[in-house]
Amino acid sequence: MGYPFKAIENKWQKRWHEAKLYKTDLLKTKNKCYTLVMFIYPSSDKLHLGHWFNYGPTDTWARFRRLRGYNVFEPMGFDSFGLPAENYAIKSGGHPHDITEENISVIRQQLKAMGAMYDWDMQVITSHKDYYKWTQWVFLQLYKAGLAYRAKAPVNWCPSCNTVLANEQVTSDGECERCGHLVIKKNLTQWFFKITDYADRLLAGLADLDWPERTKLMQQNWIGRSTGVEINFKLESDEQEIIRVFTTRPDTLYGVTYMVLAPEHPLVEKITTSGQKKQVDEYIKISSRQSEIERTSTIREKTGVFTGAFAVNPVNGERVPIWIADYVLVTYGTGAVMAVPGHDERDFEFATKYHLPVKKVILQPGTNEDVPLSEAYTEPGIMINSGQFTGLPSKEGIGKISDWMTAEGFGKRKVNYKWIPPGILPVTFRRI
Numbered sequence: 001m002g003y004p005f006k007a008i009e010n011k012w013q014k015r016w017h018e019a020k021l022y023k024t025d026l027l028k029t030k031n032k033c034y035t036l037v038m039f040i041y042p043s044s045d046k047l048h049l050g051h052w053f054n055y056g057p058t059d060t061w062a063r064f065r066r067l068r069g070y071n072v073f074e075p076m077g078f079d080s081f082g083l084p085a086e087n088y089a090i091k092s093g094g095h096p097h098d099i100t101e102e103n104i105s106v107i108r109q110q111l112k113a114m115g116a117m118y119d120w121d122m123q124v125i126t127s128h129k130d131y132y133k134w135t136q137w138v139f140l141q142l143y144k145a146g147l148a149y150r151a152k153a154p155v156n157w158c159p160s161c162n163t164v165l166a167n168e169q170v171t172s173d174g175e176c177e178r179c180g181h182l183v184i185k186k187n188l189t190q191w192f193f194k195i196t197d198y199a200d201r202l203l204a205g206l207a208d209l210d211w212p213e214r215t216k217l218m219q220q221n222w223i224g225r226s227t228g229v230e231i232n233f234k235l236e237s238d239e240q241e242i243i244r245v246f247t248t249r250p251d252t253l254y255g256v257t258y259m260v261l262a263p264e265h266p267l268v269e270k271i272t273t274s275g276q277k278k279q280v281d282e283y284i285k286i287s288s289r290q291s292e293i294e295r296t297s298t299i300r301e302k303t304g305v306f307t308g309a310f311a312v313n314p315v316n317g318e319r320v321p322i323w324i325a326d327y328v329l330v331t332y333g334t335g336a337v338m339a340v341p342g343h344d345e346r347d348f349e350f351a352t353k354y355h356l357p358v359k360k361v362i363l364q365p366g367t368n369e370d371v372p373l374s375e376a377y378t379e380p381g382i383m384i385n386s387g388q389f390t391g392l393p394s395k396e397g398i399g400k401i402s403d404w405m406t407a408e409g410f411g412k413r414k415v416n417y418k419w420i421p422p423g424i425l426p427v428t429f430r431r432i
Protein backbone atom coordinates (compact mmCIF):
# COMPACT_ATOMS: atom_id res chain seq x y z
CA MET A 1 0.00 0.00 0.00
CA GLY A 2 2.76 2.44 0.94
CA TYR A 3 2.15 5.78 2.62
CA PRO A 4 -0.27 8.00 0.64
CA PHE A 5 1.59 11.14 1.70
CA LYS A 6 -0.17 13.49 -0.66
CA ALA A 7 -3.61 12.75 0.69
CA ILE A 8 -2.61 12.55 4.33
CA GLU A 9 -0.25 15.52 4.44
CA ASN A 10 -2.52 17.81 2.43
CA LYS A 11 -5.39 17.02 4.74
CA TRP A 12 -3.46 17.71 7.92
CA GLN A 13 -1.62 20.74 6.66
CA LYS A 14 -4.94 22.26 5.67
CA ARG A 15 -6.31 21.54 9.10
CA TRP A 16 -3.23 23.04 10.84
CA HIS A 17 -3.55 26.13 8.69
CA GLU A 18 -7.24 26.59 9.48
CA ALA A 19 -6.65 26.05 13.19
CA LYS A 20 -3.83 28.67 13.05
CA LEU A 21 -1.69 26.10 14.80
CA TYR A 22 1.59 27.91 14.11
CA LYS A 23 0.37 31.38 14.95
CA THR A 24 2.34 32.84 17.85
CA ASP A 25 0.76 35.10 20.42
CA LEU A 26 3.56 37.60 20.98
CA LEU A 27 1.73 39.24 23.88
CA LYS A 28 2.01 36.08 25.94
CA THR A 29 5.05 36.57 28.11
CA LYS A 30 5.26 33.19 29.79
CA ASN A 31 7.67 30.51 28.55
CA LYS A 32 8.91 32.55 25.61
CA CYS A 33 11.12 30.84 23.01
CA TYR A 34 12.40 32.71 19.97
CA THR A 35 13.81 30.44 17.27
CA LEU A 36 15.56 32.33 14.50
CA VAL A 37 17.29 30.87 11.45
CA MET A 38 19.26 32.53 8.66
CA PHE A 39 16.87 33.77 6.05
CA ILE A 40 16.71 32.22 2.61
CA TYR A 41 18.19 33.81 -0.51
CA PRO A 42 15.38 33.39 -3.05
CA SER A 43 17.97 33.26 -5.82
CA SER A 44 16.41 30.19 -7.36
CA ASP A 45 12.87 28.99 -7.79
CA LYS A 46 13.27 25.99 -5.50
CA LEU A 47 14.67 24.91 -2.22
CA HIS A 48 17.60 22.56 -2.44
CA LEU A 49 18.46 19.82 0.01
CA GLY A 50 21.00 22.06 1.76
CA HIS A 51 18.21 24.40 2.80
CA TRP A 52 16.35 21.71 4.66
CA PHE A 53 19.61 20.33 6.04
CA ASN A 54 19.89 23.73 7.70
CA TYR A 55 16.25 24.39 8.64
CA GLY A 56 15.05 20.85 9.48
CA PRO A 57 16.88 20.43 12.82
CA THR A 58 15.88 23.92 14.01
CA ASP A 59 12.26 23.35 13.11
CA THR A 60 12.33 19.98 14.87
CA TRP A 61 13.77 21.58 17.98
CA ALA A 62 11.20 24.41 17.88
CA ARG A 63 8.42 21.83 17.59
CA PHE A 64 9.85 19.91 20.54
CA ARG A 65 9.84 23.09 22.64
CA ARG A 66 6.27 23.84 21.65
CA LEU A 67 5.17 20.33 22.66
CA ARG A 68 6.88 20.98 25.98
CA GLY A 69 4.59 23.94 26.52
CA TYR A 70 6.75 26.82 25.30
CA ASN A 71 5.29 29.79 23.44
CA VAL A 72 7.56 29.36 20.41
CA PHE A 73 8.03 32.12 17.86
CA GLU A 74 9.65 30.77 14.70
CA PRO A 75 9.50 33.29 11.85
CA MET A 76 10.92 32.91 8.34
CA GLY A 77 12.17 35.54 5.94
CA PHE A 78 13.77 36.13 2.58
CA ASP A 79 17.09 37.89 2.12
CA SER A 80 16.00 38.98 -1.32
CA PHE A 81 18.26 41.92 -2.21
CA GLY A 82 21.69 41.87 -3.79
CA LEU A 83 23.90 39.87 -6.08
CA PRO A 84 22.30 36.41 -5.90
CA ALA A 85 18.96 37.89 -7.03
CA GLU A 86 20.72 39.96 -9.69
CA ASN A 87 22.66 36.93 -10.96
CA TYR A 88 19.52 34.83 -11.15
CA ALA A 89 17.68 37.58 -13.04
CA ILE A 90 20.55 37.85 -15.54
CA LYS A 91 20.57 34.09 -16.01
CA SER A 92 16.80 33.72 -16.44
CA GLY A 93 16.25 36.96 -18.36
CA GLY A 94 13.39 38.38 -16.29
CA HIS A 95 12.96 41.47 -14.13
CA PRO A 96 14.61 40.96 -10.71
CA HIS A 97 11.49 42.13 -8.89
CA ASP A 98 9.08 39.75 -10.64
CA ILE A 99 11.45 36.81 -10.48
CA THR A 100 12.15 37.37 -6.79
CA GLU A 101 8.43 37.52 -5.97
CA GLU A 102 7.76 34.32 -7.93
CA ASN A 103 10.64 32.52 -6.27
CA ILE A 104 9.46 33.55 -2.83
CA SER A 105 5.97 32.28 -3.40
CA VAL A 106 7.21 28.90 -4.68
CA ILE A 107 9.68 28.49 -1.79
CA ARG A 108 7.03 29.46 0.76
CA GLN A 109 4.75 26.78 -0.68
CA GLN A 110 7.57 24.22 -0.45
CA LEU A 111 8.28 25.06 3.18
CA LYS A 112 4.61 24.66 4.00
CA ALA A 113 4.55 21.32 2.20
CA MET A 114 7.51 20.22 4.33
CA GLY A 115 5.27 20.83 7.34
CA ALA A 116 7.57 23.46 8.86
CA MET A 117 5.92 25.44 11.63
CA TYR A 118 6.80 28.98 10.54
CA ASP A 119 4.40 31.75 11.47
CA TRP A 120 3.76 33.11 7.97
CA ASP A 121 1.99 36.21 9.29
CA MET A 122 5.37 37.40 10.56
CA GLN A 123 7.64 36.96 7.55
CA VAL A 124 10.36 39.41 6.53
CA ILE A 125 11.11 40.17 2.87
CA THR A 126 14.15 42.43 2.64
CA SER A 127 13.35 43.74 -0.85
CA HIS A 128 9.99 45.11 0.31
CA LYS A 129 9.70 48.80 1.06
CA ASP A 130 8.25 48.25 4.51
CA TYR A 131 11.41 46.39 5.41
CA TYR A 132 14.19 48.33 3.69
CA LYS A 133 12.91 51.69 4.89
CA TRP A 134 14.23 50.49 8.26
CA THR A 135 17.65 49.45 6.96
CA GLN A 136 17.87 52.91 5.40
CA TRP A 137 16.75 54.46 8.67
CA VAL A 138 19.42 52.52 10.59
CA PHE A 139 22.06 53.63 8.09
CA LEU A 140 21.03 57.26 8.51
CA GLN A 141 21.29 57.02 12.30
CA LEU A 142 24.83 55.58 11.95
CA TYR A 143 25.71 58.34 9.50
CA LYS A 144 24.41 61.09 11.78
CA ALA A 145 26.35 59.61 14.70
CA GLY A 146 29.56 59.66 12.63
CA LEU A 147 29.67 55.86 12.57
CA ALA A 148 29.21 55.52 8.80
CA TYR A 149 31.62 57.28 6.48
CA ARG A 150 33.50 56.92 3.22
CA ALA A 151 37.13 55.94 2.71
CA LYS A 152 39.28 54.37 0.03
CA ALA A 153 40.06 50.68 0.34
CA PRO A 154 40.90 47.80 -2.00
CA VAL A 155 38.05 45.59 -3.19
CA ASN A 156 37.71 42.57 -5.46
CA TRP A 157 36.84 43.94 -8.87
CA CYS A 158 35.68 42.10 -11.98
CA PRO A 159 36.70 44.21 -15.02
CA SER A 160 34.28 42.28 -17.22
CA CYS A 161 31.14 42.58 -15.03
CA ASN A 162 32.23 46.06 -13.84
CA THR A 163 31.29 45.19 -10.31
CA VAL A 164 32.65 44.68 -6.83
CA LEU A 165 32.66 41.07 -5.65
CA ALA A 166 32.50 39.65 -2.13
CA ASN A 167 35.35 37.27 -1.22
CA GLU A 168 32.91 34.36 -1.54
CA GLN A 169 32.25 35.30 -5.16
CA VAL A 170 35.87 34.90 -6.14
CA THR A 171 36.80 31.30 -7.01
CA SER A 172 39.88 29.63 -5.56
CA ASP A 173 41.59 30.34 -8.91
CA GLY A 174 40.98 34.05 -8.40
CA GLU A 175 38.27 34.22 -11.04
CA CYS A 176 34.85 35.89 -11.08
CA GLU A 177 32.14 33.42 -10.11
CA ARG A 178 29.75 34.98 -12.64
CA CYS A 179 31.85 35.24 -15.78
CA GLY A 180 35.17 33.52 -15.15
CA HIS A 181 37.22 36.67 -15.75
CA LEU A 182 40.33 37.22 -13.62
CA VAL A 183 39.45 39.29 -10.54
CA ILE A 184 41.72 42.20 -9.63
CA LYS A 185 42.13 44.33 -6.54
CA LYS A 186 41.02 47.90 -7.03
CA ASN A 187 41.12 50.89 -4.70
CA LEU A 188 37.63 52.30 -4.47
CA THR A 189 35.84 54.79 -2.28
CA GLN A 190 33.30 52.88 -0.23
CA TRP A 191 31.21 53.10 2.91
CA PHE A 192 32.58 51.96 6.24
CA PHE A 193 31.02 51.36 9.64
CA LYS A 194 33.20 52.40 12.51
CA ILE A 195 32.56 49.25 14.53
CA THR A 196 35.98 49.23 16.17
CA ASP A 197 34.62 51.91 18.50
CA TYR A 198 32.80 48.98 20.10
CA ALA A 199 35.59 46.39 19.92
CA ASP A 200 36.59 46.69 23.57
CA ARG A 201 33.01 46.48 24.74
CA LEU A 202 32.50 43.41 22.56
CA LEU A 203 35.57 41.75 24.02
CA ALA A 204 34.48 42.50 27.59
CA GLY A 205 31.00 41.14 26.87
CA LEU A 206 32.33 37.79 25.67
CA ALA A 207 33.20 36.78 29.22
CA ASP A 208 29.57 36.50 30.34
CA LEU A 209 28.25 34.73 27.26
CA ASP A 210 27.11 31.13 27.50
CA TRP A 211 28.99 30.11 24.35
CA PRO A 212 31.51 27.32 23.70
CA GLU A 213 35.05 28.48 24.55
CA ARG A 214 36.15 27.75 20.98
CA THR A 215 33.55 30.14 19.58
CA LYS A 216 34.56 32.83 22.04
CA LEU A 217 38.18 32.41 21.05
CA MET A 218 37.28 32.75 17.37
CA GLN A 219 35.51 36.02 18.14
CA GLN A 220 38.48 37.21 20.14
CA ASN A 221 40.92 36.39 17.35
CA TRP A 222 38.69 38.01 14.81
CA ILE A 223 38.72 41.25 16.73
CA GLY A 224 42.47 40.71 17.24
CA ARG A 225 43.20 43.43 19.77
CA SER A 226 46.87 44.21 20.29
CA THR A 227 48.62 47.03 22.10
CA GLY A 228 51.78 48.59 20.76
CA VAL A 229 53.28 51.71 19.26
CA GLU A 230 52.69 53.52 16.02
CA ILE A 231 55.98 54.86 14.64
CA ASN A 232 56.71 57.36 11.90
CA PHE A 233 59.61 56.60 9.55
CA LYS A 234 60.59 59.52 7.32
CA LEU A 235 61.50 58.96 3.70
CA GLU A 236 65.18 59.58 2.95
CA SER A 237 64.39 61.41 -0.27
CA ASP A 238 61.53 63.51 1.08
CA GLU A 239 61.37 64.37 4.78
CA GLN A 240 57.75 65.51 4.50
CA GLU A 241 56.64 62.02 3.53
CA ILE A 242 56.05 59.57 6.36
CA ILE A 243 55.60 55.81 6.48
CA ARG A 244 53.58 54.80 9.51
CA VAL A 245 54.03 51.35 11.02
CA PHE A 246 52.51 49.60 14.00
CA THR A 247 54.47 47.23 16.21
CA THR A 248 53.86 45.32 19.40
CA ARG A 249 57.65 44.98 19.81
CA PRO A 250 59.14 48.48 20.02
CA ASP A 251 61.97 46.90 22.04
CA THR A 252 63.33 45.54 18.73
CA LEU A 253 63.33 48.90 16.92
CA TYR A 254 67.12 49.11 16.76
CA GLY A 255 67.09 45.84 14.83
CA VAL A 256 65.09 47.12 11.85
CA THR A 257 66.99 46.32 8.66
CA TYR A 258 64.29 46.88 6.03
CA MET A 259 60.66 47.92 5.67
CA VAL A 260 57.83 46.39 3.69
CA LEU A 261 54.83 48.13 2.16
CA ALA A 262 51.72 46.39 0.85
CA PRO A 263 51.79 46.51 -2.97
CA GLU A 264 48.62 48.68 -2.85
CA HIS A 265 50.13 51.19 -0.38
CA PRO A 266 49.54 54.70 -1.79
CA LEU A 267 53.24 55.62 -1.44
CA VAL A 268 54.55 52.82 -3.65
CA GLU A 269 54.05 54.63 -6.92
CA LYS A 270 55.64 57.79 -5.58
CA ILE A 271 58.78 56.32 -4.07
CA THR A 272 59.70 53.64 -6.59
CA THR A 273 62.86 54.61 -8.45
CA SER A 274 62.94 54.49 -12.23
CA GLY A 275 65.45 51.62 -12.13
CA GLN A 276 63.06 49.44 -10.09
CA LYS A 277 59.80 50.52 -11.71
CA LYS A 278 59.47 47.66 -14.17
CA GLN A 279 59.99 45.00 -11.52
CA VAL A 280 57.65 46.72 -9.05
CA ASP A 281 54.84 47.14 -11.59
CA GLU A 282 55.11 43.51 -12.60
CA TYR A 283 54.94 42.39 -8.97
CA ILE A 284 51.88 44.57 -8.23
CA LYS A 285 50.11 43.07 -11.21
CA ILE A 286 50.70 39.51 -10.05
CA SER A 287 49.84 40.15 -6.40
CA SER A 288 46.55 41.87 -7.27
CA ARG A 289 45.34 38.47 -8.44
CA GLN A 290 45.97 36.76 -5.10
CA SER A 291 43.34 36.55 -2.39
CA GLU A 292 44.11 37.91 1.08
CA ILE A 293 43.93 34.40 2.49
CA GLU A 294 46.55 33.17 0.04
CA ARG A 295 48.72 36.19 0.66
CA THR A 296 48.82 35.72 4.41
CA SER A 297 49.10 31.92 4.40
CA THR A 298 51.94 30.91 6.70
CA ILE A 299 53.03 28.02 4.49
CA ARG A 300 53.38 30.08 1.33
CA GLU A 301 56.88 31.25 0.49
CA LYS A 302 57.18 35.01 0.92
CA THR A 303 58.08 37.09 -2.13
CA GLY A 304 58.90 40.75 -2.56
CA VAL A 305 60.61 43.44 -4.63
CA PHE A 306 62.87 46.37 -3.68
CA THR A 307 61.43 49.79 -4.53
CA GLY A 308 64.85 51.47 -4.72
CA ALA A 309 63.81 53.89 -1.95
CA PHE A 310 65.03 54.22 1.65
CA ALA A 311 63.45 55.30 4.92
CA VAL A 312 65.23 56.53 8.03
CA ASN A 313 64.93 54.67 11.31
CA PRO A 314 63.94 57.45 13.76
CA VAL A 315 65.71 55.88 16.75
CA ASN A 316 69.22 55.63 15.26
CA GLY A 317 69.13 57.47 11.92
CA GLU A 318 70.00 54.30 9.95
CA ARG A 319 68.85 54.13 6.34
CA VAL A 320 66.44 51.26 5.75
CA PRO A 321 65.61 49.87 2.29
CA ILE A 322 61.89 49.85 1.43
CA TRP A 323 60.47 46.73 -0.20
CA ILE A 324 56.98 45.73 -1.25
CA ALA A 325 55.62 42.27 -0.50
CA ASP A 326 52.15 40.82 -0.81
CA TYR A 327 52.12 39.21 2.64
CA VAL A 328 51.56 42.75 3.92
CA LEU A 329 47.95 43.80 3.51
CA VAL A 330 46.88 47.38 3.05
CA THR A 331 43.68 46.49 4.94
CA TYR A 332 45.57 45.46 8.06
CA GLY A 333 47.20 47.98 10.35
CA THR A 334 48.86 50.73 8.37
CA GLY A 335 49.70 48.63 5.30
CA ALA A 336 53.39 48.95 6.15
CA VAL A 337 55.64 47.00 8.50
CA MET A 338 59.10 47.48 9.91
CA ALA A 339 61.10 44.28 9.55
CA VAL A 340 63.25 42.91 12.35
CA PRO A 341 64.66 39.66 10.96
CA GLY A 342 66.67 38.97 14.11
CA HIS A 343 63.51 38.67 16.18
CA ASP A 344 60.63 37.80 13.87
CA GLU A 345 60.33 34.47 12.07
CA ARG A 346 58.65 35.78 8.95
CA ASP A 347 61.15 38.63 8.60
CA PHE A 348 64.03 36.19 9.14
CA GLU A 349 62.79 33.95 6.34
CA PHE A 350 62.38 36.94 4.01
CA ALA A 351 65.79 38.45 4.89
CA THR A 352 67.54 35.13 4.34
CA LYS A 353 65.90 34.71 0.95
CA TYR A 354 66.80 38.21 -0.27
CA HIS A 355 70.18 38.54 1.52
CA LEU A 356 69.08 41.39 3.76
CA PRO A 357 71.04 42.02 6.98
CA VAL A 358 70.00 40.36 10.24
CA LYS A 359 70.75 42.38 13.36
CA LYS A 360 70.72 41.05 16.89
CA VAL A 361 69.23 43.46 19.44
CA ILE A 362 67.74 41.09 22.04
CA LEU A 363 70.16 38.80 23.79
CA GLN A 364 69.04 35.26 24.45
CA PRO A 365 69.75 34.31 28.08
CA GLY A 366 72.89 32.21 28.35
CA THR A 367 74.48 33.44 25.12
CA ASN A 368 76.60 36.43 24.19
CA GLU A 369 76.48 39.13 21.53
CA ASP A 370 78.95 37.42 19.23
CA VAL A 371 76.90 34.28 18.66
CA PRO A 372 75.16 34.83 15.31
CA LEU A 373 71.45 34.02 15.01
CA SER A 374 70.64 30.84 13.10
CA GLU A 375 66.95 31.60 13.42
CA ALA A 376 64.79 34.44 14.74
CA TYR A 377 64.84 34.81 18.52
CA THR A 378 61.33 35.95 19.43
CA GLU A 379 61.34 35.58 23.23
CA PRO A 380 62.25 38.26 25.78
CA GLY A 381 65.89 38.92 26.69
CA ILE A 382 68.33 41.74 27.36
CA MET A 383 68.40 44.64 24.92
CA ILE A 384 71.74 45.07 23.10
CA ASN A 385 72.94 47.38 20.32
CA SER A 386 70.02 49.59 21.31
CA GLY A 387 71.51 52.99 22.17
CA GLN A 388 70.44 54.33 25.54
CA PHE A 389 68.26 51.25 26.12
CA THR A 390 71.13 48.76 25.92
CA GLY A 391 71.24 46.57 29.01
CA LEU A 392 67.52 46.78 29.83
CA PRO A 393 65.36 43.66 30.04
CA SER A 394 63.27 43.78 26.82
CA LYS A 395 59.94 43.62 28.68
CA GLU A 396 60.87 46.76 30.57
CA GLY A 397 62.31 48.26 27.40
CA ILE A 398 58.94 48.11 25.63
CA GLY A 399 57.46 50.66 28.06
CA LYS A 400 60.58 52.83 28.25
CA ILE A 401 61.10 53.08 24.50
CA SER A 402 57.37 53.77 23.97
CA ASP A 403 57.48 56.68 26.42
CA TRP A 404 60.68 58.03 24.89
CA MET A 405 59.27 57.91 21.33
CA THR A 406 56.10 59.67 22.47
CA ALA A 407 58.17 62.40 24.14
CA GLU A 408 60.37 62.79 21.02
CA GLY A 409 57.26 62.97 18.85
CA PHE A 410 57.96 60.18 16.36
CA GLY A 411 55.73 57.55 17.87
CA LYS A 412 52.74 57.04 20.11
CA ARG A 413 51.10 54.20 22.00
CA LYS A 414 48.21 52.65 20.16
CA VAL A 415 45.66 49.83 20.29
CA ASN A 416 45.30 47.98 17.01
CA TYR A 417 42.65 45.60 15.69
CA LYS A 418 43.08 42.81 13.19
CA TRP A 419 42.09 42.87 9.51
CA ILE A 420 40.92 46.43 9.61
CA PRO A 421 42.50 49.79 8.99
CA PRO A 422 42.55 51.84 12.20
CA GLY A 423 39.00 52.28 13.32
CA ILE A 424 37.15 50.99 10.28
CA LEU A 425 35.64 47.90 8.70
CA PRO A 426 34.29 47.72 5.15
CA VAL A 427 30.52 47.46 4.89
CA THR A 428 30.66 44.57 2.41
CA PHE A 429 30.24 41.51 4.56
CA ARG A 430 27.76 39.69 2.41
CA ARG A 431 27.09 36.01 2.57
CA ILE A 432 25.83 33.64 -0.11
Ligand SMILES: [Zn+2]
Binds near residue numbers: 158160177178181
Ligand atom coordinates in the same frame (compact mmCIF):
# COMPACT_ATOMS: atom_id res chain seq x y z
ZN1 LIG B 1 32.72 38.88 -13.91
